[in-house]
Amino acid sequence: MRIAYIGHATLSVELDGVRILTDPMLRPRVTHLYRRGPLPEGKWIQSIEAVLISHLHLDHCDIPSLRRLGMKTRMIVPRGAGTLLRRRGFHEVEELDHGEATAVKSLTVTATPAVHSGFRPPLGPTAIALGFIISGSKRIYFAGDTDLFAGMADLGSDLDVALLPVSGWGHNVGPGHLDPLRAAEAARLLRPTVAIPIHWGTFAHVGVRRHDPVLAEPPHLFAQYAAKTAPEVEVVILKPGESVTLFESVQNDV
Numbered sequence: 614m615r616i617a618y619i620g621h622a623t624l625s626v627e628l629d630g631v632r633i634l635t636d637p638m639l640r641p642r643v644t645h646l647y648r649r650g651p652l653p654e655g656k657w658i659q660s661i662e663a664v665l666i667s668h669l670h671l672d673h674c675d676i677p678s679l680r681r682l683g684m685k686t687r688m689i690v691p692r693g694a695g696t697l698l699r700r701r702g703f704h705e706v707e708e709l710d711h712g713e714a715t716a717v718k719s720l721t722v723t724a725t726p727a728v729h730s731g732f733r734p735p736l737g738p739t740a741i742a743l744g745f746i747i748s749g750s751k752r753i754y755f756a757g758d759t760d761l762f763a764g765m766a767d768l769g770s771d772l773d774v775a776l777l778p779v780s781g782w783g784h785n786v787g788p789g790h791l792d793p794l795r796a797a798e799a800a801r802l803l804r805p806t807v808a809i810p811i812h813w814g815t816f817a818h819v820g821v822r823r824h825d826p827v828l829a830e831p832p833h834l835f836a837q838y839a840a841k842t843a844p845e846v847e848v849v850i851l852k853p854g855e856s857v858t859l860f861e862s863v864q865n866d867v
Contacts, residue, residue: 614627614753614773614858615859616753616857616859617657617856618811618851618856619653619657619853620650620854621636621672621811621816622672622673622757622812623637623639623653624776625856626747626753626755628720628750628751628753629719629720630718630719631719632660633664633720633722633747634658634664634682635664635667635757636666636757637664637678638678639652639681640652640677643675643816644671646782646817647816647818648815649815649817649828650814653853661682662687663689663717664682664686664688665722665745665755666688666689666694667727667742667745667755667757668691668727668729668730668731668740668757669732669733669740671733673757674697679701680701684704685704685705687705688705689722691708691742691743692740693708693738694708694740695707695708696738697740709743711724711726711741720749721749722746723746723748724743725745725746725754726744726764727742727744727758728742728760729790730742742759743757746768746772752772752773753774753775754775756778757778758778758790759778759789759790760791760795761791761795765802769804772803772804772805772806773806773859774805774806774808775800775846776809777796777800777809778790778791778810778813779810779812779835780831780832793835793837793838800839800843800848801842804843804845804846807847807848807859808847808848808849809848810831810832810836813828813832814852815828832848832850833850835848836848836850
């Protein structure tokens with residue numbers, strides 16, 4: 614298993630020889646948010662078997678980034694999101710509802726609930742929001758954007774890795790998100806072997822510098838809280854651009 618944290622909610626997940634990309638955001642800017650740090654480049658954009666889209670917000674379903682991956686790339690999206698992508702010219706779009714699953718070669722991708730708005734600003738459409746469990750020889754939970762929800766503990770049967778959002782792009786994350794403290798509670802409920810904090814350190818509005826604490830502190834606060842609430846969970850912090858081959862080494866090669 615190899616996981617690369619590209620930044621924000623974008624990760625390359627390689628399991629059993631199959632590569633999946635989550636919520637690709639590959640540009641220097643989206644709406645009023647600017648990328649802090651270099652643009653991602655590397656071999657992770659090659660040989661992608663599927664892209665998972667958790668919801669339709671502009672920083673998670675970015676059409677120019679998806680076009681960069683190719684119009685025939687397979688997209689697995691929330692129920693209600695397919696029409697938007699097909700109208701934009703994408704050919705392989707599959708919609709999932711909560712609890713539904715699909716095969717990606719030897720892997721199984723299962724849609725899970727998420728507590729988050731599914732409305733795409735400014736005019737829509739609205740689709741549900743999802744997380745995903747990727748199952749093969751290991752089980753990986755990608756939370757997308759979500760707050761804590763009833764039933765989260767039921768997802769945690771034999772999870773090897775949980776990819777948990779811990780921040781956003783400002784000082785407050787607002788409803789429908791996890792901050793470091795709530796993400797630590799999610800780790801307690803899910804009981805994965807490893808938790809990797811995501812959705813931090815990548816995008817911010819004008820005036821926030823690259824080394825501002827609002828960008829750098831959330832994963833470390835999460836690790837501190839998790840050490841108290843979920844001490845059996847190992848926290849692995851990856852900076853944007855780093856990858857880990859669990860449980861061996863971390864290298865910056867994205």
